[in-house]
Amino acid sequence: MTVGPMFDEWYPVGIFGQLDAAGRKTMLMGEPIVVARDDNGDAKVTDGTGRSLPVCVRYGHVWTSLGDPKKKLFAIPEADQPGRRFVDVGVVRVRCSPLRAVENFLDIAHFPFVHTDILGAEPHTEVQAYKVEIREDVDEVWATQVEFYQPQAAKSASGGITTQYMYRVAGPTSTVLYKTCPPRPSEWDVITLFVQPLAEDLCDVWPWMALFDDDTPMTDLIHFQQTIFLQDRSILENQVPRLLPLDPGMEMPTRADLTSVAYRRWLKRHNFTYGAQLVAQ
Amino acid sequence: MAGEAQNPLKERMTIHGELDADSFVPWIRRHAAKLGVTQAITHHSPDRIEIDLSGAPELIDMLEVGCLLGPIDVWVETIDRRPVGNAGG
Numbered sequence: 001m002t003v004g005p006m007f008d009e010w011y012p013v014g015i016f017g018q019l020d021a022a023g024r025k026t027m028l029m030g031e032p033i034v035v036a037r038d039d040n041g042d043a044k045v046t047d048g049t050g051r052s053l054p055v056c057v058r059y060g061h062v063w064t065s066l067g068d069p070k071k072k073l074f075a076i077p078e079a080d081q082p083g084r085r086f087v088d089v090g091v092v093r094v095r096c097s098p099l100r101a102v103e104n105f106l107d108i109a110h111f112p113f114v115h116t117d118i119l120g121a122e123p124h125t126e127v128q129a130y131k132v133e134i135r136e137d138v139d140e141v142w143a144t145q146v147e148f149y150q151p152q153a154a155k156s157a158s159g160g161i162t163t164q165y166m167y168r169v170a171g172p173t174s175t176v177l178y179k180t181c182p183p184r185p186s187e188w189d190v191i192t193l194f195v196q197p198l199a200e201d202l203c204d205v206w207p208w209m210a211l212f213d214d215d216t217p218m219t220d221l222i223h224f225q226q227t228i229f230l231q232d233r234s235i236l237e238n239q240v241p242r243l244l245p246l247d248p249g250m251e252m253p254t255r256a257d258l259t260s261v262a263y264r265r266w267l268k269r270h271n272f273t274y275g276a277q278l279v280a281q
Numbered sequence: 282m283a284g285e286a287q288n289p290l291k292e293r294m295t296i297h298g299e300l301d302a303d304s305f306v307p308w309i310r311r312h313a314a315k316l317g318v319t320q321a322i323t324h325h326s327p328d329r330i331e332i333d334l335s336g337a338p339e340l341i342d343m344l345e346v347g348c349l350l351g352p353i354d355v356w357v358e359t360i361d362r363r364p365v366g367n368a369g370g
């Protein structure tokens with residue numbers, strides 16, 4: 001199949017701080033690539049024929065594209081804010097569509113059932129009405145005014161609180177979550193999910209965080225987030241169909257799924273269909 | 282509630298967008314049938330579809346959310362809903 005317009009977008013392909021000269025052999029949309037440091041210490045990405053691909057280093061990760069990106073990588077202003085800790089969580093390989101990985105991250109309703117007693121708990125399973133829009137000026141999907149009760153919203157939270165969230169889709173496989181920051185009520189903690197599409201049904205997921213938390217040891221922050229993503233992986237690897245349906249077909253989305261619906265509408269509008277199923281089966 | 286079942290919501294749903302595909306009307310009928318919402322399509326043109334609906338409010342909500350996506354060859358721009366009175370229809 002042809003990749004379509006997703007060919008020209010940016011994708012994460014590794015943690016910059018972990019690169020060496022030998023490089024990391026990996027895949028991007030079915031193409032073998034090598035991510036390495038050159039003699040100057042800069043990131044360098046080459047495809048199977050030795051051709052150099054576009055590169056940018058941002059948010060702890062190396063980003064590249066098989067095509068010709070029309071825009072700079074999306075902005076996360078909090079990445080330049082003093083006082084935050086930046087956490088390269090690492091990689092989780094998931095046997096699922098890269099679009100499914102993003103959609104799962106956008107889904108609040110699964111918290112009490114998948115992340116029981118961490119990000120949610122029964123009987124607090126109801127998702128309150130929230131606001132979803134496609135922001136035309138930045139061409140991004142935003143969900144705001146999302147509220148949810150959580151037993152332990154973050155590593156730094158000591159008890160249950162009602163957490164506020166904002167969700168943002170900044171690229172076809174890049175999503176940013178803003179959530180209540182327990183030690184600093186006026187700021188948002190930033191938790192991202194950067195997804196590297198290896199194939200239409202296989203991806204490497206690179207979570208990254210920018211937090212106000214001076215106390216929790218780095219290994220605990222990483223472990224907390226990895227625990228959450230491993231819980232998601234078992235759900236993601238069992239989803240049917242494997243690809244993300246753009247026609248809801250047999251699925252019956254509800255108002256609680258409006259963020260997922262907006263994401264799928266946005267994918268459809270851009271013809272971002274690598275990892276998508278176009279016709280309901 | 283028993284009251285809801287006896288008096289299902291009656292609404293008119295107006296869909297705007299690029300709807301010039303034969304796939305959409307049968308798609309809406311199928312989706313409504315799966316949800317158990319009664320529908321009557323009262324207008325159908327390339328940029329507007331009007332449907333009279335009767336059913337439980339949360340099921341009509343689900344029909345609206347489903348229609349926002351719709352089949353792949355259709356682009357839904359907006360969906361408006363308004364109650365239909367007994368007299369005015």
Ligand SMILES: [Fe+2]
Pocket residue numbers: 104105110114115228232
């Ligand atoms: Fe999750």
